[in-house]
Amino acid sequence: MRRAWLVPAIWAIGLSGCGRGSGDEAGLLKIAVIPKGTTHEFWKAIHAGAVKAERELAGVQVIWKGPTKEDDREQQINVVENFINAGVPGIALAPLDDEALVRPVREAGHAGIRVVIMDSGLNAEVGTDYASFVATDNYVGGQKGGRRLGRLLEGRGKVLMMRYQVGSASTEKREQGFLDVMGAEFPDIEIVSSDQYGGATTETSYAKAENLLNVFPELDGIFTPNESTTFGMLRALQGSGRAGKVKFVGFDSSDKLIRAMAAGEIHGLVLQDPLNMGYTAVKTLVNCLRGEKVSARINTGSEVATPENMSKPRIKKLLSPPIDKYLK
Numbered sequence: 001m002r003r004a005w006l007v008p009a010i011w012a013i014g015l016s017g018c019g020r021g022s023g024d025e026a027g028l029l030k031i032a033v034i035p036k037g038t039t040h041e042f043w044k045a046i047h048a049g050a051v052k053a054e055r056e057l058a059g060v061q062v063i064w065k066g067p068t069k070e071d072d073r074e075q076q077i078n079v080v081e082n083f084i085n086a087g088v089p090g091i092a093l094a095p096l097d098d099e100a101l102v103r104p105v106r107e108a109g110h111a112g113i114r115v116v117i118m119d120s121g122l123n124a125e126v127g128t129d130y131a132s133f134v135a136t137d138n139y140v141g142g143q144k145g146g147r148r149l150g151r152l153l154e155g156r157g158k159v160l161m162m163r164y165q166v167g168s169a170s171t172e173k174r175e176q177g178f179l180d181v182m183g184a185e186f187p188d189i190e191i192v193s194s195d196q197y198g199g200a201t202t203e204t205s206y207a208k209a210e211n212l213l214n215v216f217p218e219l220d221g222i223f224t225p226n227e228s229t230t231f232g233m234l235r236a237l238q239g240s241g242r243a244g245k246v247k248f249v250g251f252d253s254s255d256k257l258i259r260a261m262a263a264g265e266i267h268g269l270v271l272q273d274p275l276n277m278g279y280t281a282v283k284t285l286v287n288c289l290r291g292e293k294v295s296a297r298i299n300t301g302s303e304v305a306t307p308e309n310m311s312k313p314r315i316k317k318l319l320s321p322p323i324d325k326y327l328k
Helices: 042-055 073-086 102-110 138-150 169-183 202-215 227-240 255-262 274-289 313-321
Strands: 029-034 060-064 090-093 112-117 134-135 157-163 188-196 222-223 247-251 268-270 298-299 303-305
Touching: 029 042, 029 073, 029 274, 060 274, 060 298, 073 090, 073 313, 102 112, 112 274, 134 274, 138 169, 138 222, 138 247, 138 268, 138 303, 157 169, 157 202, 157 227, 169 188, 188 202, 188 303, 202 227, 202 313, 227 247, 255 268, 268 313, 298 313, 303 313
Parallel strands: 029 060, 029 090, 090 112, 112 134, 134 298, 157 188, 157 222, 222 247, 247 268
Antiparallel strands: 268 303
């Protein structure tokens, strides 16, 4: 069974327009899948989904390549440009910046390469040169996180939101969804801070979270919008002796976050379906290349895991997607 390649190769391939993808001399349709980063569990699940689709699709090979860190815009741009130069017929891309990646996506379109955007969008005002957008409804996900926290606090208290990073469309929508729900449905909750960024790694998030907890010693609730900010905040809460005492709702999952929720240190995790996202992005791209009509927007869904429901089959599968089944 073929596995996803980790480095790009060079092919002599030319096409223009949906449905005109071509393969190499062996008849393989080789497509690139480019994540925001490669270290977080979320991206490993995206990778697993891409491999699952590859295994189901005859004559398709996935090439997986992305930046190591989620703040390396230049590296991701270079990866996209290398694939354009290589002549791949299609690219599935999770842009780590909603404006910086517009130009490379446009260049791919001009080269006749079909693009599916996944996870995080591009700024619609400056570029929509892609066939489909496959992602969570991130605004709704942020609303779900806000409702979970607001209900835990019974509509009262002081709340802090630590943001992710500037230019990440997915997390910006989550943050806005959270703030809008707080303002509309929980007017007696005070947002004491919502303008601080954890950054792209758990270490930068941990450092920022420590600082915020020192600045705001009296907190009732916290919201974080992705895996790295959630884990960084968890570590800071544990280090300060406040884990479990402050109601904490985060986003995404990992083994450490699951254990913390089971221990009562996290009170909710908004879960995406990254394995399905990677799977759907690859299948949508291949369908487009094979001349089939594809939807412009595909919502891969979200759920809220809690200590009370985390053992239910649907939630358990989202908490721990079967990554090893496809990546080992």
